[in-house]
Amino acid sequence: MRALREDNxxxxxxxxxxxxxRAVAAPAVGRxxxxxAVAAPAALAPxxxxxxxxxxxxxxxxxxxxxxxxxxxxxxxxxxxxxxxxLAAIKKIEAENRxxxxxxxxxxxxxxxxLFEKGLDALKTGNVSGGVEALQKFAAAAPKHAKADNALYFxxxxxxxxxxxxxxxxxxxxxxxxxxxxxxxxxxxxxxxECRIKLNKPQEARAVYQKIVSRFPGTAAASQAQxxxxxxx
Numbered sequence: 025m026r027a028l029r030e031d032n033x034x035x036x037x038x039x040x041x042x043x044x045x046r047a048v049a050a051p052a053v054g055r056x057x058x059x060x061a062v063a064a065p066a067a068l069a070p071x072x073x074x075x076x077x078x079x080x081x082x083x084x085x086x087x088x089x090x091x092x093x094x095x096x097x098x099x100x101x102x103x104x105x106x107x108x109x110x111l112a113a114i115k116k117i118e119a120e121n122r123x124x125x126x127x128x129x130x131x132x133x134x135x136x137x138x139l140f141e142k143g144l145d146a147l148k149t150g151n152v153s154g155g156v157e158a159l160q161k162f163a164a165a166a167p168k169h170a171k172a173d174n175a176l177y178f179x180x181x182x183x184x185x186x187x188x189x190x191x192x193x194x195x196x197x198x199x200x201x202x203x204x205x206x207x208x209x210x211x212x213x214x215x216x217x218e219c220r221i222k223l224n225k226p227q228e229a230r231a232v233y234q235k236i237v238s239r240f241p242g243t244a245a246a247s248q249a250q251x252x253x254x255x256x257x
């Protein structure tokens with residue numbers, strides 16, 4: 025009996041210790057566990073300030089102009105003269121624009137003489153405009169005829185009679201340029217100077233007279249030109 029009582033006392037003592045341990049552990053079991061610290065997402069974490077590179081300050085530099093002269097630029101341009109074929113084509117177009125045949129037909133000497141006399145007769149009878157037209161057409165149709173230069177000369181005289189001094193001057197210039205060795209060139213130059221005077225261009229008239237004197241010395245045309253030069257002074 026004593027032994028049973030001693031075992032019973034040890035059991036009660038052991039049960040008492042267990043109940044004490046249970047009472048101590050119960051609050052810890054009932055309390056909710058503290059939440060673990062949640063790491064802040066990297067995107068929400070404050071970014072560290074980046075190191076900025078030093079921006080260099082702007083410096084104003086004044087450039088001094090050079091004292092040397094600017095290099096010379098070659099502005100010379102080669103002038104190319106048109107070929108004879110091009111000149112012929114230009115003359116052909118100009119003749120067509122004037123209503124003249126670009127390729128005049130050959131006129132036999134006898135027929136050319138008749139056309140020339142017909143134009144002169146028109147001038148003599150007072151049909152000045154008709155005579156001028158006939159003579160110029162003859163000169164255009166038969167430029168190689170022996171009287172082509174005379175036809176141009178008399179047509180210029182007719183134009184002076186009509187007070188068309190600009191047209192007359194161009195006609196006399198044409199005689200001198202197309203037939204420089206013709207027998208009408210000296211008289212044409214004298215008439216050209218007269219046209220310049222009529223057009224109130226005395227300096228140009230003086231130049232024509234001086235050309236006659238130097239180009240045809242000892243001729244009747246040169247004597248007349250010399251006398252006109254004296255009057256112009």
